[in-house]
Amino acid sequence: MGDYGHPLAFGAFLTPGNAEPGRVVGLAVLAEQVGFDLVTFQDHPYQPAFLDTWTLMSFVAARTGAVRLAANVTNLPLRPPAVLARSVASLDLLSGGRVELGLGAGAFWEAIEAMGGRRLSPGQGVRALAEAIDVIRQVWDVEARGGVRVDGEFHRVLGAKRGPAPAHDVGIWLGAYKPRMLALTGSRADGWLPSLGYLQPGDLGRGNTIIDDSAREAGRDPADVRRLLNVTGRFAPVGRGPLDGPAEQWAEELANLALSDGISTFILGSDDPEDLRRFAAEVAPAVRELVAGERAAGAAPAAAPATPGPAPAEAPAAARPPAGAGSFAVVPTPDDGVRRSAIRVWDETTRPTGPAPDPARTYTPHDQAGAQHLIDVHDGLRAELTRLYDLVEQVGAGLVDAGTARSHINTMTIRQNKWTLGTYCESYCRVVTTHHTLEDRGIFPHLRRGDARLAPVLDRLEQEHHAIHDVLERVDRALVAFVSVADGMAELRAAVDLLSDTLLSHLAYEERELVEPIARLGLN
The missing domain is CATH 1.20.120 (Four Helix Bundle (Hemerythrin (Met), subunit A))
Structure with a gap:
């Protein structure tokens, strides 16, 4: 627990409303212009007021050149994993390696059922998600022999051809809150992506503990799992509460989350252009500076204990550091x-x-x-x-x-x-x-x-x-x-x-x- 040392990144979380289709595209382009690393979009296929998220991401990918893109998070019950894997890989290839995959087990089950999806219990949702991750990773693994084979309780893919492989190692980030989902995140995923507004005090620490323990049990380093966080708040001249105040307050609070809870990617949920500008121009640089300072102060290695025994022989001249080594x-x-x-x-x-x-x-x-x-x-x-x-x-x-x-x-x-x-x-x-x-x-x-x-x-x-x-x-x-x-x-x-x-x-x-x-x- 604590700081996992991941590089910091900052993103936007946008609403894909279809009343003004060009507006969300403009916000995504603005996010890239002001320096965001990542732009993400809600994915609710049953919501008629929204654009289809994967169609939108394709359009945004064509209008941008550097910013990474992801659904936040993909509604798995309405997106078959084998087809989803090929959609992700295709867009990653077309965009030059700029797509990541946020995944959720599902929510709003009445709406999912109305669209032809299957209602699942919480436990079933976790098992279905684990199977889907197997399917997706096998589709992407073009070096393995034979077809994709997952004969699961919820997903059966028996012999499908593999590929295409994405342009880069796409991260799979899970929107997880409960213990079973958190354990799955630690054992199988590349990132944890909750929303701060859905968490209670202490939930980040408890979630990190479950993820870390599960990662170790799976033979993984807990640091293999990036910790991301959706945040919302209000910019104001005077602080009135958490993430409700001036940019300096935001920076201090987010830096504390990075150093105390290991959060390395902060994704701002806002469709206000001025909020996006302020977050990128004022908050993100200050958070980077605060975190870099703390990391630098705490990174000095302790002196190694002396090893008993004879002193090593002096190295021959050819093996010694050149003159000036270690100079400024x-x-x-x-x-x-x-x-x-x-x-x-x-x-x-x-x-x-x-x-x-x-x-x-x-x-x-x-x-x-x-x-x-x-x-x-x-x-x-x-x-x-x-x-x-x-x-x-x-x-x-x-x-x-x-x-x-x-x-x-x-x-x-x-x-x-x-x-x-x-x-x-x-x-x-x-x-x-x-x-x-x-x-x-x-x-x-x-x-x-x-x-x-x-x-x-x-x-x-x-x-x-x-x-x-x-x-x-x-x-x-x-x-x-x-x-x-x-x-x-x-x-x-x-x-x-x-x-x-x-x-x-x-x-x-x-x-x-x-x-x-x-x-x-x-x-x-």
């Missing part, structure tokens, strides 16, 4: 000196420098990973700044409307275009502020305690954080002008230029001064 290899991003604005927020020549690194010191891969993480986070901010510029220029030049640029909504007025751009700019400003808050409250105090010589540098960096906040306020004022006057584009461009100058200069300075101390002292 993390390269800060240089400041290219390009400035777009005539305004100078600070005098760069007065920036203090920290202590020179000890040339004799060596650094483990773990040490350097923490330092590289700072650069990786900064690279994300730089990439977002590039996207912000691109959006400003495209809208300003009239090359695209905001529907195409942000959410593929086809009919929007010029004023709506401006508000859509403004929303994105504001989201970017918020994620920069969140990043700086995490530094000021966590990393910087730790570095001060670890090396007093860093104090002048840290003082200057904190001063620059406040200055950048003022620049972000200037962007906010420019956005007000942009949406309220005939031509606010010039002021907005000038404000974003100043943001670019100050932010890129600051990030380069921060990396230059802090990557080595972070490697030497850790993140917290």
Whole structure:
């Protein structure tokens, strides 16, 4: 139990409503644009107000290029497993390996029966699901000899030809809540996918225990089972409850779920474009930063106990590590000196420098990973700044409307275009502020305690954080002008230029001064 160490991923959970068929497609495209790893859709074949989920996923796969897709979760009683296996494999091949398989044992049995499905008891549903997993895995296993053979209580596939194989190892994720389903997840599945709203306090821990025990009994490593979670909530200026408050609160709560309950994929259930933007731009990066910091702090290996006996002979010269092995290899991003604005927020020549690194010191891969993480986070901010510029220029030049640029909504007025751009700019400003808050409250105090010589540098960096906040306020004022006057584009461009100058200069300075101390002292 606890953190299983899986890479973090973030997804969207969308309603496949058919009243406006293009809307859910637009939301899926938006999810990819703002950086989600995964887009999932409800699967209720008996619901006449919904699009068919697998048809929708095929259409979305053709409109996207990177985001992964899954049903959340597939209604197995109405989708024969042999046919489902070929549908999944086919779409995975067509999409370049972007499909995963969420599976459920079934619910809403009256509706399932009305569609021609068979009503099952809870126990029967688990047994039917276990048989279906056998069928699906055999269909995909094209290297095995002979046909697919599962002579089960609920599914009988006797000699069907195997294939096609998916383009990648498709994960099978089970929507499980009860002990028998959880045990099946541990013994046979690749992921556990419950919804937080259906869980009681302690259910995640109890579920992990059952999954882990079942995995071990099956000869598997519990870490082979990824832990995913559907979450819902509300963004608000002030916290009022779990996942009901500002993005910083969301990030802290989700990071705690990752570190305490092993959740590594968080899937936001919302059809609100602004919720999707905020989750991707503000919550996801902050969760990654918090979890990476905790993992880095706890990953330092303990010294191995001394082994009794004679000391080993010195290695011959050819076998020794080369000179410089273990030296510091993390390269800060240089400041290219390009400035777009005539305004100078600070005098760069007065920036203090920290202590020179000890040339004799060596650094483990773990040490350097923490330092590289700072650069990786900064690279994300730089990439977002590039996207912000691109959006400003495209809208300003009239090359695209905001529907195409942000959410593929086809009919929007010029004023709506401006508000859509403004929303994105504001989201970017918020994620920069969140990043700086995490530094000021966590990393910087730790570095001060670890090396007093860093104090002048840290003082200057904190001063620059406040200055950048003022620049972000200037962007906010420019956005007000942009949406309220005939031509606010010039002021907005000038404000974003100043943001670019100050932010890129600051990030380069921060990396230059802090990557080595972070490697030497850790993140917290």
